[in-house]
Amino acid sequence: MQVKREERYSLRLQVNGKRYEEQVEPRKLLSDFLREDCGLTGTHVGCEHGVCGACTVLVDGRAVRSCLILAIQAEGADITTVEGLAQGGKPHPLQEAFSECHALQCGFCTPGILMSSVEFLQTHADPGKEEIADMLSGHLCRCTGYKGIVEAVQQVADRRKEGEKHESGDPVSICSRTAPTV
Amino acid sequence: METKQIGKPMKRVEDARLTSGQGSFIEDMSPLPHIHHAAILRSPYPHARIKAIRTQAAEEMPGVKGVVTGQDVAACTNPFPVGVTASVHYYSLAVDKVRYVGEPVAVVVAKNRYLAEDALEKIEVEYEPLPAVVEIEQALHPESPLLHEQVGSNIANHRHFSYGDPDKAFREADVVIKHKFAFPKYSATPVETYGVIASYQSSDDSLTIWSNFHGPFTLQSVMAAALRIDSNRLRILIPKDVGGSYGIKSGVYPYMVLMGVVSKKLGLPVKWIEDRQEHLMASSSGTDRVTWIEAAVKRDGTVTGLRMKMVDSVGAYVRAPEPACLYRTHSNTTGAYRIEHLQMETIAVMTNKSPTGLIRGYGGQQLYFPLERIMQMVATKLGLDPAEVLRKNLLGKEEFPYQTPSGGIYDSGDYKSAFDKLIGMVGYEEFRQRQKEARQKGKLLGIGLACIVEPSGSNMGYITVALTPEERSKSLPKSGCAEGATVSIDPMGGISVRISTAPTGQGHETVAAQIVAEVLGVDPRTVKVIAEMDTLTSPWSVASGSYSSRFAPIGSSAVYQAAGKVREKLLRIAADQLGCSPDQLEMKGGKVALRNDPAKQASLRRLVGSAHWNPQGLPAGTEPGIHETAFYTIPTAQPPDEQDRVNGSAAYGFVADAVVVEVDAATGDVKILNYCTVHDAGVLLNPLIADGQIMGGLAHGLGGALYEELAYDKNGQFLSGSFMDYLCPTATEMPPVTIGHIETPSPLTPLGAKGLGEGNTMSAPVVIANAVADALAEWDVTVDTLPLSPNRVWSWIQQSKKKKEEYA
Numbered sequence: 001m002q003v004k005r006e007e008r009y010s011l012r013l014q015v016n017g018k019r020y021e022e023q024v025e026p027r028k029l030l031s032d033f034l035r036e037d038c039g040l041t042g043t044h045v046g047c048e049h050g051v052c053g054a055c056t057v058l059v060d061g062r063a064v065r066s067c068l069i070l071a072i073q074a075e076g077a078d079i080t081t082v083e084g085l086a087q088g089g090k091p092h093p094l095q096e097a098f099s100e101c102h103a104l105q106c107g108f109c110t111p112g113i114l115m116s117s118v119e120f121l122q123t124h125a126d127p128g129k130e131e132i133a134d135m136l137s138g139h140l141c142r143c144t145g146y147k148g149i150v151e152a153v154q155q156v157a158d159r160r161k162e163g164e165k166h167e168s169g170d171p172v173s174i175c176s177r178t179a180p181t182v
Numbered sequence: 183m184e185t186k187q188i189g190k191p192m193k194r195v196e197d198a199r200l201t202s203g204q205g206s207f208i209e210d211m212s213p214l215p216h217i218h219h220a221a222i223l224r225s226p227y228p229h230a231r232i233k234a235i236r237t238q239a240a241e242e243m244p245g246v247k248g249v250v251t252g253q254d255v256a257a258c259t260n261p262f263p264v265g266v267t268a269s270v271h272y273y274s275l276a277v278d279k280v281r282y283v284g285e286p287v288a289v290v291v292a293k294n295r296y297l298a299e300d301a302l303e304k305i306e307v308e309y310e311p312l313p314a315v316v317e318i319e320q321a322l323h324p325e326s327p328l329l330h331e332q333v334g335s336n337i338a339n340h341r342h343f344s345y346g347d348p349d350k351a352f353r354e355a356d357v358v359i360k361h362k363f364a365f366p367k368y369s370a371t372p373v374e375t376y377g378v379i380a381s382y383q384s385s386d387d388s389l390t391i392w393s394n395f396h397g398p399f400t401l402q403s404v405m406a407a408a409l410r411i412d413s414n415r416l417r418i419l420i421p422k423d424v425g426g427s428y429g430i431k432s433g434v435y436p437y438m439v440l441m442g443v444v445s446k447k448l449g450l451p452v453k454w455i456e457d458r459q460e461h462l463m464a465s466s467s468g469t470d471r472v473t474w475i476e477a478a479v480k481r482d483g484t485v486t487g488l489r490m491k492m493v494d495s496v497g498a499y500v501r502a503p504e505p506a507c508l509y510r511t512h513s514n515t516t517g518a519y520r521i522e523h524l525q526m527e528t529i530a531v532m533t534n535k536s537p538t539g540l541i542r543g544y545g546g547q548q549l550y551f552p553l554e555r556i557m558q559m560v561a562t563k564l565g566l567d568p569a570e571v572l573r574k575n576l577l578g579k580e581e582f583p584y585q586t587p588s589g590g591i592y593d594s595g596d597y598k599s600a601f602d603k604l605i606g607m608v609g610y611e612e613f614r615q616r617q618k619e620a621r622q623k624g625k626l627l628g629i630g631l632a633c634i635v636e637p638s639g640s641n642m643g644y645i646t647v648a649l650t651p652e653e654r655s656k657s658l659p660k661s662g663c664a665e666g667a668t669v670s671i672d673p674m675g676g677i678s679v680r681i682s683t684a685p686t687g688q689g690h691e692t693v694a695a696q697i698v699a700e701v702l703g704v705d706p707r708t709v710k711v712i713a714e715m716d717t718l719t720s721p722w723s724v725a726s727g728s729y730s731s732r733f734a735p736i737g738s739s740a741v742y743q744a745a746g747k748v749r750e751k752l753l754r755i756a757a758d759q760l761g762c763s764p765d766q767l768e769m770k771g772g773k774v775a776l777r778n779d780p781a782k783q784a785s786l787r788r789l790v791g792s793a794h795w796n797p798q799g800l801p802a803g804t805e806p807g808i809h810e811t812a813f814y815t816i817p818t819a820q821p822p823d824e825q826d827r828v829n830g831s832a833a834y835g836f837v838a839d840a841v842v843v844e845v846d847a848a849t850g851d852v853k854i855l856n857y858c859t860v861h862d863a864g865v866l867l868n869p870l871i872a873d874g875q876i877m878g879g880l881a882h883g884l885g886g887a888l889y890e891e892l893a894y895d896k897n898g899q900f901l902s903g904s905f906m907d908y909l910c911p912t913a914t915e916m917p918p919v920t921i922g923h924i925e926t927p928s929p930l931t932p933l934g935a936k937g938l939g940e941g942n943t944m945s946a947p948v949v950i951a952n953a954v955a956d957a958l959a960e961w962d963v964t965v966d967t968l969p970l971s972p973n974r975v976w977s978w979i980q981q982s983k984k985k986k987e988e989y990a
Contacts (some may be wrong), residue, residue, distance in 0.1 A: 141911070
């Protein structure tokens, strides 16, 4: 694809199951496109050089740093952002586990971490703590010390495994801290 | 429903919006139409004279609305006020000279950020480079280049203090142990950077500024003075969500003033979102500090006196509230120990580095690094076990409340119980055996200990210790740590709480809901807490904001007292309706009932309804409506006295840490095998949030110990401008951590709570340093600076090897 700098490009893609068609500058970052053109401000920008991971979204199912690609590179893609995680008014198990395990404080890095974790759990059937920490090493969180985040991802993985075995029941919380009350 | 809410590990009410992308952070906000975007041109030089700035080409770019330079700023603002006598002129844009890499030089405003950044490239600045001052000891030298010629030196503040009889303590000491320690400059790098939206309205000469600022709101008066505007025409609004700060975002205020000027000059609302490079090079950081410390010691390990000379580098300008970093821990300089004689010299120097300010631990990590290292060196020198030396010097339970020589009033504590708990948790005795065995196999294991006092709820008076008693006496004394809160109930019974604590992730909404729910006997999930701060409508005072771990001792107390006022009013109305006295009633489950005859009751909703729908039916002298505000401060937060003694904080917690490390002698790599920490923060308001705060503070302290540094070369060029150069701990760097608690309630706060969010940020750098020193005991290495990067540790080992070989 060749686009001139001063031209606008007619971009078509799908975000959270909804079709978007917008005229964009070829240099516009995907993160800016999602926030400014789609109004999806849940995707946060923390470093613009691909280290902090706050801007991570799923592009065709794969976790991608939306500050490192241009919007026009996502032509025709199917994108999921944090706003698309809850389904039918029901939160994603990771969203619940993050709250239960106190895996967030300011919550700014959280959307990106959730998106990476979604991809990770889809590709790892039975992850251990070390694998989870490795996946998280692509994200910076300055609030939590990561402990709650590791535990939240582990909890969802364990519950999924338990659920496969028993198909029912209420698995025990693995959060190491005092079990929270509702 | 249970009536007890305070102290329960309730899940946070903030989480649902934050995990679903519905938070409202500054960058998400668009409160006005036609907002334009600003980009800032910054200095590439550490020190240079500005000869000329040419902006015409930039102004002619498509989409550009205008350019603002230092001359505009100097013409319409005053230099920022600051609490020292040195005449330092600090403006929000460089005027005549630049003094650090990254200093703002010009602002471009355009239709969007992309165009504004394009235009930056068209601005031409002519600089005449000047020699830079980088190191602290260089700045102290009378011949060093001057940053601010009119000051006459690079010293912004200089004071001497003497408490007790330090000369006698040193004369009578069996041993004197001394060393020089250097603490590095580092930040906390919140993942959300600074952001400001400013809108000037000429019809009433007023400014409205939205920013992820979080106080202290003393700085509102600093901003108003700089802007030459009445304080009630400077409206500051803080968004509901702030993406972390750890103190760093209090340094956004010069940009709030700058964008105010820009909006006024260009006649447009403007938005500026800092990028990461800007943040690393020019936002804010902790100070780097050199400390010369001497301890007067008895042969049994009792420390009787201390002498400390502490020199902070506050960067290129002394920016309020600096030089407060030197004084924040003034009251607890002697730490957790019974040391009665203390001599101190404090100096703040200016260097060609970015200006400093609040940071988690503020002054604590800089203080405890030399103090806790010297305690370990005392043990080594005397051939004693460090655990024995610490235990011998710790204050006893019976000594509380304890007044420190410099005026701190430690409200409560049981340091020895907490320390014994720690020693058990880490398996200290067993470790010493394991360490011996490991050494025989050539493995370097080490254990470090540290005991620290964690101050919380800063007394506004402590900062004035930067001035002499004579200088202080010329203005109104400063004291207190006041915070306000409002609890109201609407006509249909909906309870809302307005707080001014400007949270940045600490869960204040949750804890405020728990407190109000307990006081009013309702479900905390039904209480709506409004954390957005607005200086025109929120209940606030100078000390308001989120810093110095002040929510647990102070902010929560204001909420508790406002809820108490509402409760009292509702009970008065109920007593009137039920024909009894208020003390016969109890309030729970959304009802007020007679304690001895629960059938006689009234629902909260009905009582509230009376106050709104039928005020004529209220008991005589009762105001209509339910809307109560309370302000809380603590009586012990007094101004400094004539002898420079000050109780700098409302409450003092305690932290004892033990860390086990393994050092790889071949690479210098430090691996933390085990981290145990015991806290005493009085009553825990929400244990889930408390442990989260501890883990976060610990991760930050770990970063300071091993990875983080804002590094400059000897010419003042900045070296750590990206997250590839400035290393933050990630999940794989976190060691196993065990947290323990004991609770000695504060007798001074109504809920018995103390702050705990900063303790491990203060203790982790030194406890890890102590562990590394212990691991390297067989080498002639003194761990006296940070971070303990593999390169640094390896070099120490090599130097020691070389010395050994030369000696042999």
